Amino acid sequence: MGGRGRSRRTQRKHFRDGRENVWKNSKSDTQEENGSNNSNGNNTNKPTHWQPFAVENSFFDEYYKEQGIVRPEEWDSFIEYLRRPLPAAFRINSCSQFCTDIRSQLEDEFMKSLQAEGTDGNEAEGIKPLPWYPDNFAWQSSFSRMQLRKNKNLERFHEFLKQENEIGNLTRQEAVSMVPPLFLDVHQDHFILDMCAAPGSKTFQLLEMIHRTSEVESLPSGMVIANDVDVQRCNLLIHQTKRMCTANLVVTNHEAQHFPSCHLRKNRVNPSELGMAELLFDRVLCDVPCSGDGTLRKAPDIWRKWSVGMANGVHCLQLQIAMRGLALLKTGGRMVYSTCSMNPVENEAVVSEILRRCGDSVELVDVSTELPQLIRRPGLKSWKVRDKSMWIASHKDACKYGRTGIVPSMFPSGQAHIDTSDIDQKITTGEICDDGNSGNSNNGLQNGDDEGEPTDVSVTEVSSLPLERCMRIVPHDQNTGSFFIAVLHKISPLPVFQTKSSKNSQQPHSDNDEKPKLLDDGVEKDNNAMDLDVLDATNEESIEAKAADAGVPDNESDEALLDSNPSKKLKGTEPEQVRTPNKVNTRAEKANDKRKLQIQGKWFGVDPVVFFKDDAILNGIKEFYGIPESFPFSNRLITRNSDTNHVKRIYYISESVKNVVELNFLAGEQLKITSIGLKMFERQTSKEGTSSPCVFRISSEGLPLLLPHVTKQIACASPVDFKHILQYKSIKFPDFVDDGFREKIATLSLGCCVVVLNRGNEGSSDPPTVDKSTIAVGCWKGRSSLSVMVTAIDCQELLERLLVRMETEKGSCLPENKPDSEVKEDSETIIG
Numbered sequence: 051m052g053g054r055g056r057s058r059r060t061q062r063k064h065f066r067d068g069r070e071n072v073w074k075n076s077k078s079d080t081q082e083e084n085g086s087n088n089s090n091g092n093n094t095n096k097p098t099h100w101q102p103f104a105v106e107n108s109f110f111d112e113y114y115k116e117q118g119i120v121r122p123e124e125w126d127s128f129i130e131y132l133r134r135p136l137p138a139a140f141r142i143n144s145c146s147q148f149c150t151d152i153r154s155q156l157e158d159e160f161m162k163s164l165q166a167e168g169t170d171g172n173e174a175e176g177i178k179p180l181p182w183y184p185d186n187f188a189w190q191s192s193f194s195r196m197q198l199r200k201n202k203n204l205e206r207f208h209e210f211l212k213q214e215n216e217i218g219n220l221t222r223q224e225a226v227s228m229v230p231p232l233f234l235d236v237h238q239d240h241f242i243l244d245m246c247a248a249p250g251s252k253t254f255q256l257l258e259m260i261h262r263t264s265e266v267e268s269l270p271s272g273m274v275i276a277n278d279v280d281v282q283r284c285n286l287l288i289h290q291t292k293r294m295c296t297a298n299l300v301v302t303n304h305e306a307q308h309f310p311s312c313h314l315r316k317n318r319v320n321p322s323e324l325g326m327a328e329l330l331f332d333r334v335l336c337d338v339p340c341s342g343d344g345t346l347r348k349a350p351d352i353w354r355k356w357s358v359g360m361a362n363g364v365h366c367l368q369l370q371i372a373m374r375g376l377a378l379l380k381t382g383g384r385m386v387y388s389t390c391s392m393n394p395v396e397n398e399a400v401v402s403e404i405l406r407r408c409g410d411s412v413e414l415v416d417v418s419t420e421l422p423q424l425i426r427r428p429g430l431k432s433w434k435v436r437d438k439s440m441w442i443a444s445h446k447d448a449c450k451y452g453r454t455g456i457v458p459s460m461f462p463s464g465q466a467h468i469d470t471s472d473i474d475q476k477i478t479t480g481e482i483c484d485d486g487n488s489g490n491s492n493n494g495l496q497n498g499d500d501e502g503e504p505t506d507v508s509v510t511e512v513s514s515l516p517l518e519r520c521m522r523i524v525p526h527d528q529n530t531g532s533f534f535i536a537v538l539h540k541i542s543p544l545p546v547f548q549t550k551s552s553k554n555s556q557q558p559h560s561d562n563d564e565k566p567k568l569l570d571d572g573v574e575k576d577n578n579a580m581d582l583d584v585l586d587a588t589n590e591e592s593i594e595a596k597a598a599d600a601g602v603p604d605n606e607s608d609e610a611l612l613d614s615n616p617s618k619k620l621k622g623t624e625p626e627q628v629r630t631p632n633k634v635n636t637r638a639e640k641a642n643d644k645r646k647l648q649i650q651g652k653w654f655g656v657d658p659v660v661f662f663k664d665d666a667i668l669n670g671i672k673e674f675y676g677i678p679e680s681f682p683f684s685n686r687l688i689t690r691n692s693d694t695n696h697v698k699r700i701y702y703i704s705e706s707v708k709n710v711v712e713l714n715f716l717a718g719e720q721l722k723i724t725s726i727g728l729k730m731f732e733r734q735t736s737k738e739g740t741s742s743p744c745v746f747r748i749s750s751e752g753l754p755l756l757l758p759h760v761t762k763q764i765a766c767a768s769p770v771d772f773k774h775i776l777q778y779k780s781i782k783f784p785d786f787v788d789d790g791f792r793e794k795i796a797t798l799s800l801g802c803c804v805v806v807l808n809r810g811n812e813g814s815s816d817p818p819t820v821d822k823s824t825i826a827v828g829c830w831k832g833r834s835s836l837s838v839m840v841t842a843i844d845c846q847e848l849l850e851r852l853l854v855r856m857e858t859e860k861g862s863c864l865p866e867n868k869p870d871s872e873v874k875e876d877s878e879t880i881i882g
């Protein structure tokens with residue numbers, strides 16, 4: 051095993067041979083993966099060069115055998131599972147109106163039919179619920195994604211998955227990726243930060259958790275901030291979470307390690323007047339960027355790319371992000387640190403360093419009694435460090451052999467070797483976090499590599515920390531990918547860290563110290579975050595100390611902070627007035643409101659977040675739809691356009707999000723917000739819009755929230771007419787089957803209206819009685835026809851579900867006949 055005692059020449063040969071093997075073996079792997087003599091008649095004689103990925107890598111084998119993440123006798127099984135394609139897994143959106151219908155469909159229909167189908171001698175399980183996921187809401191199939199796409203027998207199931215996924219009733223997600231949010235112990239009133247959130251599958255879960263039991267009419271008091279550094283991936287996340295129809299989400303675009311503090315100066319505001327003076331979180335999910343070798347089964351190209359440098363290269367960033375997460379966590383709060391990597395350098399090493407830095411203020415939680423059906427392994431107490439050339443026994447050896455890229459925190463002891471030599475200089479500078487190995491495929495030694503002498507790694511450091519409380523999920527335990535999870539509890543404010551002078555250095559320190567040393571957390575300041583960001587945001591004294599350190603005068607006002615950006619000057623506003631936003635009808639509030647309306651976006655390329663305050667438009671909307679004054683619109687409507695005369699979309703935000711927006715505003719717009727709230731109203735720009743007294747239609751996302759409050763422009767359709775609307779998208783008035791419905795529609799104004807399905811329990815009340823199970827769609831009433839404003843796929847879904855429900859309830863028979871007059875999509879057809 052390993053490179054222990056191997057001579058330089060032998061070691062080099064070994065690496066070269068290993069690389070050749072990868073490619074030599076790819077032919078046979080190809081045949082295996084393509085499934086020769088496939089019983090379903092798929093072409094099995096594809097040319098072998100079609101196979102793009104080799105599914106072995108000797109450097110990988112050598113590395114993980116040495117780390118002992120599985121016992122030697124398990125190795126073959128471990129590797130064999132890693133080479134198998136990953137079974138497809140998915141989750142039912144527990145907030146979907148149809149979640150129980152879908153679960154029944156899986157349990158009663160697909161479970162049996164797919165078991166009967168079987169494929170290619172695969173496990174005949176078909177699909178089964180994941181035993182550790184609550185309420186049978188998560189499922190795993192024994193089919194890979196490839197099989198689902200290619201196998202004719204699975205076509206119907208595949209179509210079902212695709213359709214429900216697109217609508218938002220299902221989320222396709224790796225089984226193990228569903229685990230971290232389950233350990234966060236989320237409550238409905240929690241403020242949650244998802245630090246590295248894109249593409250958003252875990253954010254979706256977190257949102258489901260806070261919305262879990264809320265009624266249609268009331269929003270949860272918690273909220274989620276989903277952050278990612280990559281704008282494009284943020285857009286993916288926004289698309290993904292749009293299906294959740296939530297007013298409790300803010301998407302931000304920051305480097306997680308520099309996530310802004312978003313706090314107000316203690317001496318300038320009275321927090322009790324604001325509700326919140328500092329943005330801290332009850333829960334933090336820290337699902338950091340990683341080498342990703344836990345996803346080998348899903349992404350087999352990683353076999354070819356894998357190198358030790360991938361893990362070593364992200365270790366420092368992971369640590370910085372985790373430390374920032376803990377700083378933003380409330381005392382008493384819980385943070386989950388997770389990676390989809392198997393590598394201890396990205397996992398146990400990061401957790402160890404967190405514990406060393408935080409001392410008694412953070413504990414690693416023993417969650418062994420939580421989710422007992424989830425099979426997991428305890429974290430390692432001992433592991434080894436290597437770079438592309440050699441195994442390294444300790445930081446001392448790293449210094450001795452000039453191994454740049456290796457930092458003390460990678461070792462179980464975390465102990466730094468202090469030396470004043472040139473080599474040490476190199477190691478303690480920031481460059482070590484960005485070694486050239488990261489992400490490249492340079493596994494082996496090359497001519498001219500400075501190998502040094504192999505160090506004796508037979509004596510491995512052993513950690514005294516309770517790392518067995520960490521969890522590693524491995525593929526062969528329950529036929530999944532791999533994941534690492536650690537649950538951290540913040541007991542008290544973090545120790546005060548050293549200031550800029552020690553930036554990026556990992557100072558020597560010892561596990562045996564009684565008190566944690568005051569260490570810099572390695573976070574560089576940026577203009578926005580100032581130095582305050584490296585601190586525990588709960589530690590007021592340290593904030594002030596740091597503010598002074600950063601050259602910010604003690605008495606600097608919020609206004610002055612805003613002045614740093616010319617677009618946000620608060621001319622003519624007294625500080626006291628800024629601090630009393632809750633007083634009604636004061637001059638100060640008006641000035642404040644005006645300022646909010648006028649504010650320009652601080653962040654380049656990101657639309658500003660502006661409170662929508664156009665009373666004329668808002669009153670018009672309320673009047674048109676008959677929305678009572680009791681509906682909380684005040685300070686809950688947002689636009690992303692500072693020119694309020696040309697607002698196209700109006701977003702609705704929960705009370706919790708409103709508090710964050712106000713805090714952010716007063717704190718100098720520290721948050722770079724890419725998406726916020728729920729799209730509630732949208733300007734109808736087509737010519738139909740001009741014929742309506744109200745140009746703002748209710749968007750599909752906003753309808754569930756508004757529905758119980760709409761008293762005008764609403765009509766209850768019989769199942770027959772409702773089905774026709776969905777089926778034909780646009781119906782001429784004479785073609786309505788039910789006279790009562792036709793008459794009701796005739797009384798509505800031109801423009802947007804809501805049509806509710808009458809299933810018998812709505813009664814004859816006008817407006818109809820609605821509850822969580824009410825099915826309704828937004829429509830547009832034109833001069834001669836009614837058109838549905840729902841996407842084609844949503845119409846289809848509703849139709850299918852409707853038919854199933856109707857059949858079950860045996861309430862009504864739905865005719866298949868077309869309406870009398872020719873149905874065609876005329877100019878009034880609007881599919882929103």
Ligand SMILES: C[S@@+](CC[C@H](N)C(=O)[O-])C[C@H]1O[C@@H](n2cnc3c(N)ncnc32)[C@H](O)[C@@H]1O
Binds near residue numbers: 390
């Ligand atoms: C493992 S993925 C997160 C997966 C996500 N939690 C989910 O469940 O869908 C890591 C994410 O971190 C983001 N990322 C990388 N560096 C980052 C940084 N410095 N700050 C914030 N996000 C970062 C990447 O863009 C990527 O989307």
